[in-house]
Amino acid sequence: MEMTAVETTEPSQEFQPQPGPEPRTRRYRGRATVAALGLLASSAVVGSVYAVHHHGPPPTSSAQRSPYVAEQAGGWGGYSTQQLQPYSRQYSDQPYTGQQGTTTTAAETASDASSSQSVGIVEITSTLANGAAKGTGLVLSADGTIVTNHHVVAGATSIKVTVVSTGKTYTATFLGADATHDVAVLKLQGASGLTPASFASSAAAVGDAVTAVGDAGGDGGSLTASPGTVTGVDQSITVQDDNGGSSRLSGLIELHAYVVPGDSGGAVLNKSGDVVGMNVAASSGSRDVTGYAIPIAQVRSIAAQIIAGNASADVKIGYSGYLGVELSAASNEPVVAGVESGGAAADAGIKAGDTITRVNGVAVTSAEQLHDLIAAKSPGDRVYVSWKTSAGVSHSATVTLGSGPVA
Structure with missing residues (x-):
């Protein structure tokens, strides 16, 4: 603070x-x-x-x-x-x-x-x-x-x-x-x-x-x-x-x-x-x-x-799990504004402009909810992430979370 x-x-x-x-x-x-x-x-x-x-x-x-x-x-x-x-x-x-x-x-x-x-x-x-x-x-x-x-x-x-x-x-x-x-x-x-x-x-x-x-x-x-x-x-x-x-x-x-x-x-x-x-x-x-x-x-x-x-x-x-995405402040939904190179999201193929829709089958509707779901995990945990591209194409992948900044 x-x-x-x-x-x-x-x-x-x-x-x-x-x-x-x-x-x-x-x-x-x-x-x-x-x-x-x-x-x-x-x-x-x-x-x-x-x-x-x-x-x-x-x-x-x-x-x-x-x-x-x-x-x-x-x-x-x-x-x-x-x-x-x-x-x-x-x-x-x-x-x-x-x-x-x-x-x-x-x-x-x-x-x-x-x-x-x-x-x-x-x-x-x-x-x-x-x-x-x-x-x-x-x-x-x-x-x-x-x-x-x-x-x-x-x-x-x-x-x-x-x-x-x-x-x-x-x-x-x-x-x-x-x-x-x-x-x-x-x-x-x-x-x-x-x-x-x-x-x-x-x-x-x-x-x-x-x-x-x-x-x-x-x-x-x-x-x-x-x-x-x-x-x-x-x-x-x-x-x-x-x-x-x-x-x-x-x-x-x-x-x-x-x-x-x-x-x-x-x-x-x-x-x-x-x-x-x-x-x-x-x-x-x-x-x-x-x-x-x-x-x-x-x-x-x-x-x-x-x-x-x-x-x-x-x-x-300890440290929380880390997906490695930056979310847009211009949207109420978890729209990806950037992806950290070498992170879990980048390895899965998530790109800027995509919207994350689910984590382990749980529907995600906001950045805060996405934060809570990921922060509850530990580095090394595997989670199943679903997302939608800006063209409306849906994808899913299992990712291994990295170690995030101090939460």
Whole structure:
């Protein structure tokens, strides 16, 4: 959910961080809404997540995963929000009024994270169908198990992960995700001897001093540390991506800290330096920033379920099957706009302009239905697909599904 093809050029706004170790200047392009902290994918990229995707204009080069645009129940302190490109950030002309009724003005302050704050944190680069996205993650085990936000890796055709404390980069495999709660787990290939993040044994409480740490701006290199305060717990928000989709996140930690795109999947540290939450969304403006994080106990519980391979209504394990077609957005029917060379559809002889009519004997009438039928399968599964050409000629074939982008 936080993805817009990343332009690594920096926005025009600038602020001065508070005095601290090697202050870091952040520049952002424009005013926007509460954005999930990664980068937002275009409809074409999102479609590929589903193994079939709508045909539309590709995103511009690479983007930061600016996860979500969020709205709190009752609105944001009485002012409206507007989603803008490229970072999907929220802007307010008014100070934020917290749940406890206090009015605050968060200074846009940050500095490079210290070496101790960087231990157990990784930077993630997801290659998408038409661009790239960047975010942050946490090390769960010495052999390279990583947890991050689902929106950081959604739509990825390949994933690279850099361990900040060592500078070493690994190829990552997607183990599974709970998209509903925005948690995903990765496994680094060939990793050993990594230092896991240190996780807090007690939950965050209102008034706690915290520091949000992540790859702010998706620029790589040193992480950014943004000090702040917990202003609420058990919070619920509605998040919107750049494609108009929305979902509900609940049970979140609310913090008054400068959390921005690229921080998604990063750590919220308590005063002892232990992780109490994982960054997931934020509202932001010229002076006000309200961040949101998933409590680390919930993150670890979902990660454990994924690692154990226990699928459920919310938890999906591994990659989905992949037919390798792109569908036209101009039709309500599953009309093929393009076919991936070497994919299952291409091998069967399906071409642009054809309409897929059945999967395993089930009549298909929409792109969404086709997505659901294919996504329920695994790579290597054989399915019987029927289609009709633009001339009205019907064909059928048994195809072997490939491995799709992260769904």
